[in-house]
Each structure stands twice: as C-alpha cells, then as structure tokens.
Amino acid sequence: AQTVTQSQPEMSVQEAETVTLSCTYDTSESDYYLFWYKQPPSRQMILVIRQEAYKQQNATENRFSVNFQKAAKSFSLKISDSQLGDAAMYFCAYRGGDDKIIFGKGTRLHILP
C-alpha cells in the first residue's frame, strides 16, 4: 500500500522569507499524481499545487513551487515570500492507479511577523 510521510509536524518562517515543507512517499507505481493541499483554520481544503509523475518539470504556481525527485520519492513544497495568509496546515497527497487519494499527517506552518 502506498504511504505518504511528512516528517515536520510544525514549522515557522519569518514573513517574506522562504520555507520548504518536506514530503516523501512510498509506491511501486510509475505513473501517479502528487498534490499539496492547504487547510486554514476555516477547515476548508484548498489545492495549492499538483504534479504528474511522468512530467520532469517541477510545477510552479505563483509563490509556490515543488521539488519533485521521482527516484528519491520526494515531493517538497517551497513557499517564497511567505505571507501571514500562508499560515495553515499543509498536506501532501498521493493518487495512484487505484484512484485512492492518500494523505500525509500534515505540517503546521506558522508565519512570524
């Protein structure tokens, strides 16, 4: 079974600085999808960024980018120019051929003013 591991339960970053959240996963599949979701205190799950495993190029969405290392099964999220509104729980998620979407335990990100 696939697993997703986020090894950083909490992180803090100064406003306007850059932070990287880690995610590793375990799979025997070659074609799959990876996602980062943000969950603010409102509880709403918001898609931040996504990556298809067969694409070599790392995905970017404005201030958010990923470092996808397929061989290492690593999918880290980089947030540049951190803003107070970025404070939230961040979840890494994996979707494989069985259509299940599996989540990591999350990283709580604090933004320091």
Place this chain on the structure above:
Amino acid sequence: NAGVTQTPKFRILKIGQSMTLQCTQDMNHNYMYWYRQDPGMGLKLIYYSVGAGITDKGEVPNGYNVSRSTTEDFPLRLELAAPSQTSVYFCASRRQGSGTSTEAFFGQGTRLTVV
C-alpha cells in the same frame, strides 16, 4: 456554485446511536471520497466510489457503511456510534480521467462528537 455540500456541519451523538452524514455534489463527478480527520492528524480514507453503484473500502472502513445510488450523492452511515468515531468528516469528489486537472474538491466538513 455549490460544489460539494455536506450536512450537517456539526452533530453530537450518543454512544450506540446511528446517523447518516450527507454529501452531495453538483459537478457531475464520478469519483467521491469520505475521509476522517482526527485532531492534529491527516485525512484517513474511509470509503470511496468510482461511480454510481460502485464503492470500495479505504484505510479505515470499520464502523461505517456507504452507498452510491446516484452520481450526486454519497452518504456515509455510522451504525452504533462509538467515542472513537469522534472526528471531522470530509467528503470530496473529482471528475473521471487522468491529468492533474482531476484534483479533488472538498466539502466544508462535518464535526461529529460521540459522547
């Protein structure tokens, strides 16, 4: 746009009672999912469905049942509620197909407390 709608938003249940968490989506998505999120934890998959009439177990299905009689609705049934089922429940849906555009859309969640 309504998206994914969950009802109720909050509920307190007594041990041994039963209830159904409702989930409906208006995006004509084939795939639907139920998750539970315990405090400070990630989302655990309870059940999922790839289309009307088809359901399958996820990571933590014990104590729950689902049905999928229509594309729009995917109710989650709790029989004989236990304190261990105290959690926030999320329903999600996504369209069929491959590609990153088929990301999951989530409802607002149902906070359930079993006392």
